[in-house]
Amino acid sequence: MMEDALELLYTGDLHLGRHPSRIPDDLDGPELSPKAVWLSTVQEAIDRDVDAVVIAGDIVDQENRYFEAYGAFEDGIAQLDEAGIPVVVVAGNHDFDALPDMVDNLDSDTLQFLGREGQWERWTLEQDGEPVAHFDGWSFSAEHVYESPLEEYELPETDDAPQIGVLHADLDSRGSRYAPVLSSELRDTPADAWLLGHIHSPGIQIDSRPLALYSGSPQPLDPGEQQAHGPWTITIPKNGEVRAEQIPLASVRYDQVSVDVSEVDDPQEATSVISEEIKEHVRSELDTRSLELSLVRVHLTGRTDAHSTLVDQHRSMERDLGFREGSVSVRIESIDVDTRPAIDLEDLAEGDNAAAYLANLLLEIENGDTRESYGNVVDDSLAAVRQAHSANAYNPLRRETELGDPDGTDAIEHLEQQARVLLDTLLSQKGGNA
Amino acid sequence: MTRDPICFEEIQIVQAPGFETGGFSVDDLCSGINVVHGPNAAGKTTLAESLEWLCWPETADERASLVGQLSLNGEDWRVEVDNGRTSYQRDGQEANGPSLPPADQRDRYRLSLHDLLQRDNNNESFAEIIERESAGGYDLSAAYDELRYSDSPSRANRNVVQNAKGAIQELREAQNDVSELRQEQNELSRLRGELEAARQAQERSELLEQAIDYAQARNQLEQAESRLDEFPDILDQVDGDEIERVRSLEDNIDEWTDKKDEAEETKTDAQERLDEADLPEEGLPTGRIDHLKELRDDLDSAEDRKRDLQGDLADAQRQRETARDDIPLDVDTGDLVDLEPVTWKTVSKFAREAEELQSERETREAVQRLLEDGEHPEPDLPTLQRASQSLEEWLAASVSTESNDGSEAFRIAVFSAVSLASTGIALGLLVHPLLFSILLVGAGIFWYGLRARSQSKDGGDSREPHRKSFEKTGLNPPAGWTEDEVRSRLIGLYDAIAAHKLAERRSEWRDSLATDSDTLEQKEQDLEETRAKLQDQLGAAPDASDVELAVISKRVLDWQEAHDEVEGIQESIETVDDQIETAREELQAKLDPYSYDDVERSGEATEAIRNLENREQQREAAQRDLDQATETIQEATEKIGALADERDEIFAALDLDSDDHERLEELCEQVEAYESAAEDVREANIRANTEAEELESYPGFEPDLKKQEIADLREDLREAERTAEDFDDLQSRIADIKAEIRQAKSDDQVETALAERDRALDDLKDQLEDDCAAMVGDVLVDHVQEATMETSRPDVFERAREILTTITRGRYRLDFDEAEAEFRAFDESKQKGLALDELSSGTRVQVLLAVRIAFVEQQEQGVQIPLLLDETLANTDDRRAKTIIESTIELARNGRQVFYFTAQGDEVAKWTAALESTNSVNHEIIDLATVRDVDDSVHIPDLDSIESFTPKSPSPDGHDHSSYGDELKVDSFNPHRGVGTAHLWYVVDDVETLHQLLELGIEHWGQLNNLLQWGNGDLSSVDSEQVTVVEENAAALNEFVDAWKVGRGEPVDREVLEASGAVSSNFIDEVSKLAESVNGDGRQIVEALHNEISGFYSSKANELETYLEENEYIELRETLDQGQIRARVIERYVDEGISRDEAKDRTENLLSRINKN
Structure with a gap:
């Protein structure tokens, strides 16, 4: 690193107060909490003696945005304050209301909350009386913001120090309720870098000036947030390109591994194949320095006699498959059985028995046209799925999650799966496969 | 497939179990329905068994011997079964038996009421077969x-x-x-x-x-x-002590008053005494008594002096006489008086000097002699002195014992001293001046006497010691131990003492004489000269010696002196008399005012003075008393005044009358309380002030x-x-x-x-x-089931369904539970599927009849075997009997021979009535009693008509749709129970058609729908267009039901309530009633339990609610409003191909029908 380069530690979407999902009970603990990773991030900033820490919103989770999250945040800020490291924060859609309160209640000289009430705000980091960086920030003032914050704002252009934009926004997602911003809008600004929040998966969005990236959540929170997570260092040399580098501080990692089980005949065999694949994945992919838990989603593919058994037993396989690789516990987050029975549907489709019916159904599903002959089945399946969804037992799901209304696709998906399984089962009744 | 039936025409029971001795024959059997009746043991069962045995002779009892005439395929067959042997004739020719279903299926043709109502029969095997076969071999x-x-x-x-x-x-x-x-x-x-x-x-x-x-x-x-x-x-x-003070003052006043009174008395007494003293008020002048006493003393002393003078005068006169006598001259007294003193002086002086010189010479000589023979007289001086002292003390003691002082010794001493002195003086004058020293001895004697007196004062009271003391001296005692003798002896002693003294002096003189001898000559010369002069002057003979001269001179002088003394004394006496007089007078004068007369003598004066003094003392005492009393009175008066003033002041100070003791006492008694009250006030005041200060010190004051x-x-x-x-x-x-x-x-x-x-x-x-x-x-x-059922489900099921639909007029549809592999019946009018054991016995019989008959039809190969119905109607109600009879008639109508065995007369009547109204089926009523010619024939009641089984529908004439509904008393439509339960009135617009359907015994849409799907042509008479309308309405009604059900859970009934476990038997009736009243609405039931049913635990209500929610009896979705439901119904009509306008109209009609009821 160049000595005169400005170094920032950048993160966002901490979602303090929330816990990563799908973590097996027996492995769970406070060390997997985003709070722990936040405190690691703070320590990293202190160790690196960065010039500033930038947090791009959603510091706390909406569902748990008060004391628990506050306490952890407060601790971290206090440490940074003590280390004399200024912190630049903006509010996201999760903490639009909580963050201002927190900031107001925190007695920190070095905490800079920018963009209160949705008003752009600039703060200049000075060293020895000289500006070393300008931070332009904007904060959510409500849970939903339908307009781009950049729409009616022009970032002032200055040449005395680098300009860093800090924004919680939904990039290139028109119609989003979360401050939809277009890449073009960012490009039109004089900023040297845009440090964004909102999207939990980390990634550089614009690789040229201005650099624009999502830090992602430092700790992934659900299986959709795959790959390595952690804060980023942003290095801004006096002359030269802004560089961004992720520090994989997350203690949890979600991944998906596809395993072809075409050659396997029974679940035991499948288990060992899956196990091997995952081990290989862990060895080759994972940075295990901070990692404590790797949760793998297994996608099984291929045509196999064990299809029905796999479908039947995938839950127990999920539970049973697990091991340690070095210091990392590896577990199956879920097994997605996308195999096919080893059946010649065309052959079976001849005839008017049950197997023929199912074979024809599957062929039509594969062909993507079920309406003609199997409209009723699909309709009834959809009705059944809907009935299942509307069952009182799932009221908690409907209330607590955004459980989508099932549609024909869902019905066909289920129908296809069940048709395969049923066919497989019926054929097995005759002591062998057709 | 149509098959020829076997038709028994005649049966001859030669022998059979129970008919070993002789059987019976039944002929005239018809190809349709043969109702065989007869009392018990009339042979019905034997006949039925015989028919079975004739079909399957291998199953016949070995004891049986039977002959049957039957027709098959237009051929006459004769079957003989005789003790296990069977023979056939076809059209009179021996033949093999016809091809019939296997014997193990024979029970399918024998339908006894008892069997049909048995649960554990082999219907399940029917079901399994149906299931498996319908799925094409897959399970x-x-x-x-x-x-x-x-x-x-x-x-x-x-x-x-x-x-x-x-x-x-x-x-x-x-x-x-x-x-x-x-x-x-x-x-x-x-x-x-x-x-x-x-x-x-x-x-x-x-x-x-x-x-x-x-x-x-x-x-x-x-x-x-x-x-x-x-x-x-x-x-x-x-002050509180005022009353005390007043009392004290008054006591003092009293005291002083007493004192005063006493003083007054004293005063009076004093006054009296004063008066008695009779002295001037002021008393005697000061010093009067003393003065009087002085005067008296003067008088007294004057008198004493006078007496002394008189004594002296006498002495002097005697001395003068003596002196005259001593004068050897013969001269007058007057001459003597006139002698020149000066001459006498000179003579005296000469004499004296001659005497002195002579004396001196003689003295010297005497002294020389004295001194030469001078020896100390015995005894010695100290002994004498001791002896004298003892005697003095003795005397003194005697004096003291005689209450006299030691003046006796004193007097002796004085006497001795005077004597000595006189002697000394005389000697001194006459002899030698040195002899004056004898005076010293006299003085010593005097001193001794004086001491003796003083000592005598201290003397003892006994003379004895002194006597002894004296005796110890060894001196001569007095002549006697009397006072006089002692005194005399004492004088002797004194003389002895004086002699001692003299001896001492002699010694001294001797010494001094030696020194004076020189001057003596001179003096003699001087004397001679003088002598001469004196002789001349005296005229005395010149031969008169000096001593004579001197003595004459001396005697003259002595006389003169004595004369002068007499003269002097006389003068003194006169003077004293004057003094006495003066004093007496003065005394008299002084005493006179006090009434003393004639005070002549000092004794009187003394008496008067003493008296006066007494009077004065009395007066003084009285005066003193008077003064004191007066003073006391004065003091008392003052005191009383002061005390009274003081007392009055007390009253006055309190503004009281002076004598208002009561008030004062009252006040004083109050003082303590008052002071306590005042103290209270002070304390309260202090406290109030303290508290006030404290209060004011508070910051928030x-x-x-x-x-x-x-x-x-x-x-x-x-x-x-x-x-x-x-x-x-x-x-x-x-x-x-x-x-x-x-x-x-x-x-x-x-x-x-x-x-x-x-x-x-x-x-x-x-x-x-x-x-x-x-x-x-x-x-x-x-x-899959449906699809395969449609294609491959055995006809037997289809037939059974058809039969059931037919014989129940569409009311029940036969279903097959693939999962459980069992038959079920679906009640179209209630839209409810039921397992066999849930069916009423009548319906169950119908279902099983349908299944049996279908199986019989479908499974039997070759020919149709007659059905044997054994008291199938027993204990059934009319309606069920009717359905069975009608079902059976339906079967017979298809060509199957049916035997119905019964012992019940009314059943026969019902059959008869039913069969007679049905012309299309042959029938025969066979009375076994008649056949066997026994008496106890079954009594067959006279039933009016079996027509009563079929209810007549009211005529639609004059009714529109609405009023016809009223006429029909159509039940309200409960969407919970499904569209199939809807009365046809709801879906059939045309009243004629409605009437027609009702006449066919079709009342609900479910029945009609069932018949439309599965019926076998009964509806051919109904207008197909109207049927289409009905189907459209039913679809719309179905949509209504679906929409209505949104947000409404499944209806709750008693069964659900019981299953919930939340309603105890105590409440189940009440809650079931509640459930009915709210049309099974779970939500309303729970609410009512919370609010309306008293005693129902809230916890139980919650438990029920949870159960109902979990089991979908309470749905959490919102219900649709009327508008949403209407829209959906309209859409449904549109889907059915009806124009939107018409759809709207028909929706309104439909909804108004629903709402009407």
């Missing part, structure tokens, strides 16, 4: 089971749901905790304010307490003052506080205390909140709860996925 049911498919959401794993609910609940609680803590946090500033208020209230409380203390002190002061005011003001001047009443202050205090009492609570509350916040900040309760919730919801999602899979699987299996 869908097994697959269904294996894959755990289900037609409803899984209820197997409620834990997952409960976990999710629990996790959500925990999250809610955790979040609520946070919310509460937030509220508490928000409350902090308020709490802090309240805390401050409480703190101030505490201070205020203290202030108010002080204010109350002050107010109490103030009140006490006021009370004290008020109590004090009750006393007279004057009390502040009363307001002047008004001092004026407020205690009650108001107390009220304020209570208020303040109420506020203040929260202080500790508030403080601890704030501390708690802070602690809770600190705790919450370091907590991960919500985070954990969120994670747990997500985990539980993931599990629930998994279960949902499983449910979706299972339910889609169920749908799939249904469709």
